[in-house]
Amino acid sequence: MNSIDAQSAALRPETLASHLGRPGRRGAPVNAPVHRASTILFDSVRELEEAKAARFEKGAVFYGRFGTPDIFAFEEAISALEGGYGTIAVPSGLAACVLPLVAFLRPGDHVLVTDSIYEPARTSLSAFIERNGVEVTFYDPRIGQGIEALFKPNTRMVYLESPGSLTFEVQDIPAIAAVARKHSAVTVCDNTWATALFHRPISLGVDIVVQAATKYIVGHSDAMLGLVTAGPEHYRELRQAANWLGYRVSPDDVFLAARGLRSLAARLRQHHETGVSLAQWLETLPEIRRVIHPALPSHPDHAIWKRDFSGASGLFAIILRATSKAEAIAFVERLRLFGMGFSWGGFESLVLIGDPAHARTATDWREEGILIRLHAGLEHVDDLQADLARAINRLAQADRKPAAV
Ligand SMILES: *Cc1c(COP(=O)(O)O)cnc(C)c1O
Numbered sequence: 001m002n003s004i005d006a007q008s009a010a011l012r013p014e015t016l017a018s019h020l021g022r023p024g025r026r027g028a029p030v031n032a033p034v035h036r037a038s039t040i041l042f043d044s045v046r047e048l049e050e051a052k053a054a055r056f057e058k059g060a061v062f063y064g065r066f067g068t069p070d071i072f073a074f075e076e077a078i079s080a081l082e083g084g085y086g087t088i089a090v091p092s093g094l095a096a097c098v099l100p101l102v103a104f105l106r107p108g109d110h111v112l113v114t115d116s117i118y119e120p121a122r123t124s125l126s127a128f129i130e131r132n133g134v135e136v137t138f139y140d141p142r143i144g145q146g147i148e149a150l151f152k153p154n155t156r157m158v159y160l161e162s163p164g165s166l167t168f169e170v171q172d173i174p175a176i177a178a179v180a181r182k183h184s185a186v187t188v189c190d191n192t193w194a195t196a197l198f199h200r201p202i203s204l205g206v207d208i209v210v211q212a213a214t215k216y217i218v219g220h221s222d223a224m225l226g227l228v229t230a231g232p233e234h235y236r237e238l239r240q241a242a243n244w245l246g247y248r249v250s251p252d253d254v255f256l257a258a259r260g261l262r263s264l265a266a267r268l269r270q271h272h273e274t275g276v277s278l279a280q281w282l283e284t285l286p287e288i289r290r291v292i293h294p295a296l297p298s299h300p301d302h303a304i305w306k307r308d309f310s311g312a313s314g315l316f317a318i319i320l321r322a323t324s325k326a327e328a329i330a331f332v333e334r335l336r337l338f339g340m341g342f343s344w345g346g347f348e349s350l351v352l353i354g355d356p357a358h359a360r361t362a363t364d365w366r367e368e369g370i371l372i373r374l375h376a377g378l379e380h381v382d383d384l385q386a387d388l389a390r391a392i393n394r395l396a397q398a399d400r401k402p403a404a405v
Helices: 003-010 013-019 045-053 069-082 093-104 119-132 144-150 173-182 232-244 251-283 302-308 325-334 381-400
Strands: 086-090 110-114 135-139 155-161 186-190 208-212 226-230 288-292 315-320 350-354 371-375
Touching: 013 069, 013 251, 069 086, 069 226, 069 251, 086 093, 086 232, 093 119, 093 155, 093 186, 093 208, 093 226, 093 232, 110 119, 119 135, 135 144, 144 173, 155 173, 173 186, 226 232, 251 288, 251 315, 251 381, 315 325, 325 350, 325 371, 325 381
Parallel strands: 110 135, 110 155, 155 186, 186 208
Antiparallel strands: 086 226, 208 226, 288 315, 315 371, 350 371
């Protein structure tokens, strides 16, 4: 174990992200070596049997599928950052979202889920979890302690994501977690947008944090990985469920995630700065109906964001004044520095046309105009602004043309 672990409580997240999970010994390389392994060898039957008995314990080396020391070291680093007891690395962010559902929900149970949930996870719930006899109720992400009215005797779990990764509602996590605790329901929160560097849901009363390390932790759009972090009361069941599902992560992907972790703080600081700067500028433009960014005072949940978060990442949305899909398509296709495609959290800027209305059932999406999601990457902010300005300028020209054209 790294000597840094012992003092980790006193160190700041930037320092921890640099030091955690490293061998930290003289004569050892700076970084943990990559273990590519299926078979692990033992010297005696007794040792092999002991390893088998301990296979769901943290850090136990037994067989490749249960993890290797490099993966354990990375998991420990994430646990320290999130303030949890243990972390389980899983093959994708979606696998992380699904793991607590599979581990804790039984036929007849009821789960409350934020209406702003990452859409593929919503599909897993309605197409897979619900099919197995679990009742799913979506709730308004702005419900706060009002969520108590939705509790039933069989409510076993509350699933949060804050902010929503398309619509950016910030949830009152302490209020929701307190109600859930009172009703003995497990709380799960997707923390992909902020990462532990800007937001620690466990410290706000949440039981289990899930996240797509695919985004900011990997940070270079070249690997996929999910993380599930929990306290000691939930860790073992999650670890077991991950094994029952056969989840196993590539040590090379974990290596990339561990490498990403080293520069996470510096990258996030820049994503924050560039994102806020672009958002503030976009807010002044007449062609933009609304900017949806939790760090702007105009955001309806800005006060909660300020209370619970220490920064913003690079992902936010704008609503164009234009209401025709054709204009929105022309706008995003005119951008040169913002690539078009799914995911985000890498070094590069991205753009996507969103359609929140079709993925909601508990709340209505009444926004007039088309939602465009932007990811502010690590390019120079002036270049990004110029690229947006050029595309928006043409949008303005289109507005001034007669409607028939
Ligand atoms: C991308 C994302 C996921 C899923 O991550 P993958 O690694 O793409 O499976 C889960 N939650 C949120 C909020 C995401 O943005």
